[in-house]
């Protein structure tokens with residue numbers, strides 16, 4: 520009897536939701552991504568405010584359409600899962616799932632879905648880990664955008680014309696989670712010496728590192744960028760924080776304070792001096808990274824540098840190390856840094872640093 524009442528009240532709730540969603544239908548939600556404006560730092564300055572993503576179709580806010588009226592047994596599953604009934608004849612191979620970990624946005628494209636479909640077939644799931652849900656359609660297909668509270672790996676499967684999306688914390692799937700950041704990018708070149716941009720050297724090193732790390736599938740490595748694009752400082756550090764990264768490495772190159780060319784050269788690593796002495800923390804990881812990079816490159820060891828004033832160091836919850844591989848203001852080192860041969864050596868040094876850190880228990 521009690522069960523029956525519960526079912527009836529669930530039905531009533533369903534009807535009520537349907538009525539309230541009719542009201543929601545009349546206006547469309549425009550997402551506002553409120554980014555924390557990072558403070559200016561000597562190494563990384565934030566030139567532009569966060570660029571809003573272009574949105575060329577009307578999206579419907581789906582948070583109220585989320586059907587979370589479920590039994591307690593289901594609740595636990597739906598915390599990390601989303602379910603949706605698919606239109607007849609749509610199979611797994613027709614569904615496209617993209618996971619933009621930098622913005623924690625999962626985009627799902629499903630054919631044969633028009634805007635009204637969502638009202639008859641609400642998504643089932645809990646809003647616990649969802650910051651935003653947008654539903655839309657274009658070219659006769661449905662577009663679902665889910666913004667998650669953390670970085671998750673997404674696994675999609677179709678069973679009996681239902682789509683199941685699992686959101687899995689990367690630490691549950693991989694031995695280690697590592698975030699690699701190529702400093703600057705896009706409109707921010709970093710240091711510029713003799714028409715050579717720091718952002719390009721940083722990326723060159725990171726892409727060499729990626730080649731090596733691709734051979735370690737037991738580690739999940741997230742890259743803040745693998746091309747010449749602008750990435751906000753906040754997005755960079757949040758990728759590390761919200762993926763519970765074991766290690767966070769930012770790759771940069773140096774110039775003298777005046778910016779004038781000189782003979783001064785060498786490698787240094789910035790760490791968070793406010794967390795000095797922390798076991799398996801920023802200082803220890805920075806020390807390892809410095810030693811291994813210097814050993815691999817044969818560069819001068821300039822030691823560790825206090826970096827708490829740097830936004831991504833100060834706000835990182837993961838053990839962070841910001842490598843300044845070499846000086847672009849040194850003719851000799853600039854030529855080296857600009858060669859793929861030397862970039863490989865830097866990458867090899869970083870890799871050895873990661874290996875040693877993992878061996879030490881990071």
Ligand SMILES: [Zn+2]
Nearest residue numbers: 702709771772
């Ligand atoms: Zn830099």
